[in-house]
Amino acid sequence: MNRQQFTLWGLLVLVFALIVGVACNDPAPETPIPDGGGDDAGTVDSGSTHDGGEGDTGTADAGSDAGDPSPEPACKGIELREDGGLEIDIKTVHVTGTVTLRGKPLPASRRGQLVFRDPLTSASYYMPVTSTFAITLAAGIYDISYDPGPNTVEGPDFPSAFGVLQRGVALLQDGPHELHIDIPMVTISGTVTLNGKPLPSGGFRPQIFVGGIDFIPEANGAFHVTMIPGVYDVTMRPHACSPSTPSNPYPCFATTLRSGVPLMQDGRLEIDIPTVRITGNITLNGQPLPDSESDRGGVMFGDFLPHNYALRLPTKGAASLDIAVVPGTYSIDYLPELTYPAPCNGTAYTPMPCAPTRIAENVTFDKDRRIDIDIRAVHLKIQATLNGAPLPDAEDAGYLFLKGAAGSSSQLLMPMGGPRSFTLTVSPGTYAIRYFPKVLSDRLPLPRAGGAVVPQLEITGDRDLIVNIPTVQLTTRLTLRGQNLPPNRQYSGRLMWSLHDGGFTTAGLDPSGGPISISETLLPGIYSISISGLGTCDGPTPPAVPCMSGLLGHVPVIENTTVDLDMKPVSISANVTLNGKPMPDGDPNFNRGSLMFDSTTSDTTGASSLLSPKGPQTKGLTILPDSYRISYDSSQPEPPGCGGTANPCNCGGDSFVACNYGVVLGCEEEARRDPRRGVRRAAK
Secondary structure, rough: OEEEEOOOOOOOOHHHHHHHHHHHOOOOOOOOOOOOOOEEEEEEEEOOOOOOOOOOOOOOOOOOOOOOOOOOOOOOEEEEEEEEEEEEEEEEEEEEEEEEOOOOHHHHHHHHEEEEEEEEEEEEEEEEOOEEEEEEEEOOOEEEEEEOOOOOOOOOOOOOOOEEHHHHEEEEEOOOOEEEEEOOEEEEEEEEEEEEEEOOOOOOOOOEOOOOEOOOOOOOEEEEEEEHHHEEEEEEOOOOOEEOOOOOEOOOOOOEEEEEEEOOOOEEEEEEEEEEEEEEEEEOEEEOOOOOOOOOEEEEOOOOOOOOOEEOOOOOOOOEEEEEEOEEEEEEEEEEOOOOOOOOOOOOOOOOOOOOOEEEEEEEEEEOEEEEEEEEEEEEEEEEEEOOEOOOEEEEEOEEEEOOOOOOOOEEEEEEOOOEEEEEEOOOOOEEEEEOOOOOOOOOOOOOEEEEEEEEEEEEEEEEEEEOOOEEEEEEEEEEEEEEEOOOOOOOEEEEEEOOOOOOOEOOOOOOOOOOOEEEEEEEEEEEEEEOOOOOOOOOOOOOOOOOEEEEEEEEEOEEEEEEEEOEEEEEEEEEEEEEEEEOOOOOOOOOOOEEEEEEEEEOOOOEEOOOOOOOOOEEEEEOOEEEEEEEEEEOOOOOOOOOOOHHHHHHHHHOOOOOOOEEEEOHHHHHHOOOOOEEEOEE
């Protein structure tokens, strides 16, 4: 039994060394699309899984300054590692303004909302579109956007899709600011054609996306949309196809038709859907597909996009391809049963692979072409053991998870509640096998947090495997400044053990005040241990126990280990002011938001401290030594009488300090150093 003692950060160098040791578009310019022709032939097969695939076919960011936003600056945080005082000044700005549509007064049929978003925090405040407005915001640099809201319908009055109106509006200093926000709009009409000709009569028509607007063209191909000026991609969503659909003239897969189309003024947009024809045979290990009583899966060209479909293979007989696609470069994937893969439960070999697999990638179709798709399959038998011995006979023994290499879609979940061995059919490739617990049951000697048990597995042919699930015991003993935690705490608290590149488990602490010692059965690895839920920091006096979540340390657990963690929190007396002055009284029926303390060195979320409705605010904090980002958050449970409003600021009047979320301390330099283009200061 190894016994180690760890302070809060004592293992950083060791952890880094261990991790190293264990770790064994910009749119392309539009170009003419060549006409189809010829009958180039080829064969692709699922010899292995691959990384990569097609590029993003999503829409470009639209607006008067279209393009991707710059990377959000990181917050360094404020160091709180010693007892002492802290001045927290919440800086707000009062913003008034007017709103117009295309430079003219708003029409009577108003709809949509304005969005004030601070890229530093990703926090947004939504405000209904009105001719005039007055709001109080946390100081920051904002992007202002128009959002048509849910249940958007096309119409001539307002844009039908989201768009950025102004970027980098600096609202940083105290005092009032006045903004004029104009919602620009362009009206775009046009015609959708197929290979340069009118759309075929009858049947379905494809769904077209321009920016955030989607529409189905009229029977003659005509369309009419209103949108915010910007640079957009034009994409197409198909209807579901079968592999052999010679009568279907439309492409079978979601595809980008045009990239980076500038739509800056009223005008016409002609959208042509070019196609080439793909034919060929679909086989399994070079032979015709075996018949199936249920489902033989499907084949997909392109990435797993929200609007993409797979070609469902027929259940009986030979399978062949006869489809239309837009010219381009595609990946090709096989997907197993498209309903629920019931036969793929590890109890028997199946004719078709049970896990999705990449058959080929970077396959170019620039003219009519024949291509044969061969789906390869091998048999895999897995015998699961626990520390080299048979698994316990229990229905809640957990799962083995077969996962393809990074970038692969292959994955298969195998419950261990029944058999302890699995027989399944997969495609050759590189896989990992992970263990996942089903329930956190103390009566089973299984790991309580999931993770990899076979980090990398090359499968090239039929193979029998023994997959062992190893376990170690970690005993965590917790003290507070060398003493037992006090009894009758506000909350009992919880410890969390998180496995590097794996899962986590938690356990509650004994509230009686006696010694804290918790033993967990875990997979070997490196664990981060954190604590939460001991109390709150709402009062003026620092509590006896830490009132915020925090990281206690990193622990390598390679064999049975006992670790002693001693919390040595610091006490902070924080004086909270508003724009450099004492906090004014608010409505006694409302809290005025809260202060949020988030670690900038770990993933722990810290905790909140409510601002009371009346009087100056002094907060007593007991926190773990760390670097923190301190923010103001207006979010509260909905106060009585708000009528279901999404933001209680809308009915709380001046009870709230600001109507949104904003960083108060820890990001001042970053907030004032704006790396983006087009930053302007609002008029004061």
